[in-house]
Structure formats: C-alpha cells, structure tokens
Amino acid sequence: MEDFFEQDPLTCARGLVGCQFHWHGCVGRIVETEAYDSVDDPACHTWFRPATRAFVAKHPAGDAYVYLNYGVHWLFNVLVKGGRRSGFVLFRALEPLGGIELMRARRPGVKDALLGAGPGRLTRALGIDGSAHGTGFLRATTSGIFTGDPVETIAGPRIGISRATDLHWRFGDPSSLSLSRRF
C-alpha cells in the first residue's frame, strides 16, 4: 500500500474513497478526502511553512502528517511523493465499520454516522493525536489502509480554505451519510 502514495495527490485522494482505514482496533470506510499539492498549491502548508517543506523532504511516501488546527482539532494527512507530483491527502470523513464501541466511548452521546463525519471528529473517534505525526502507520501491524468495494466518487471545492478555492480537489462518496458536508 505504500506505493499507492507514490502517485500524484489527486489520484491518491480520489482512490482512497471507499477504502478501509484501520487504526489500532478501529476500522472505518473512507468517504471523503482532499488533495494538496506541495509545489503550486497556495492552500498547502508547504506554501507558507518551512517545517512542512522539510517534512516532505525527509519523510517517505505514506507517512502520517498530523497537526493541530485552530488550536482545537487534530487533522490527519498522508504524505504523497515519488510520483509525478508530491503533496498530501487529508482524511476528512469515514463511516465506522469496526471497533465502534471504542469510538462511542471517545465521543459519548454522538450518533454513529457522525463519529467520523469531519476531519476533527475522525481523529477524535480514532484517538489520533500529535503522537501519530511522522509515523509510518502503513507498515504497522495494527494500522493501515485496505482496498474496499468500488464506489461512486465525485469532486468539489475544498472546505475551509481561503486560497485556491477554484480547485475541485475534494473527493467523496455522495451517497454517504457521514460526510462533513454535502457535495
């Protein structure tokens, strides 16, 4: 699966929709992603953060890039490099498939379909925080990504960014009930 991330970010982001994301006892179906290009994408952290450019240079494809957004929520990305272009894929939403009890325990009172319906909710449901940053989670035994059944995947503008809003680099399964927002 590591060579999967040796493509361009758009191909990776689109191809991940419908895949299964395993994370230390929990499993979810990825239903929403976004692509970021490390070179000519003003919305990518590499555009304005030297530390992120260093991360791209030092880490292999498939390593996790995790950071705290708005001082409140951890966001989970995967490094893409080695193909025609490098960048990141942001995991924005997933449907719980396994280990749901663990997710519920982390988010008391939240409906199952909403446990992973957003990039911040996703990390909280899975228990992801800064300790996952820079790890090669694809090579671990209790985490990884596996192909699932093919699904319809559509594209739309990325969410929450102020630059390059014309690029339709958000991908998702429009039939999912666990999207962070409707397409």
Place this chain on the structure above:
DNA sequence: GTCATGATTCAA
C-alpha cells in the same frame, strides 16, 4: 444562522 473556543508556526 452566529459565536466562542484556543495551540502552533512563523514573520516582524
């Protein structure tokens, strides 16, 4: 729909 929340990075 509005609004408060509040860590980290980086430039000034």
Place this chain on the structure above:
DNA sequence: TGAATCATGACA
C-alpha cells in the same frame, strides 16, 4: 507580539 489557521459544538 501578533496574525493566520484544511473545525466543532452550543446556542438562537
């Protein structure tokens, strides 16, 4: 020192 930031939940 301060501006910017790939969001969420509570409330009306």
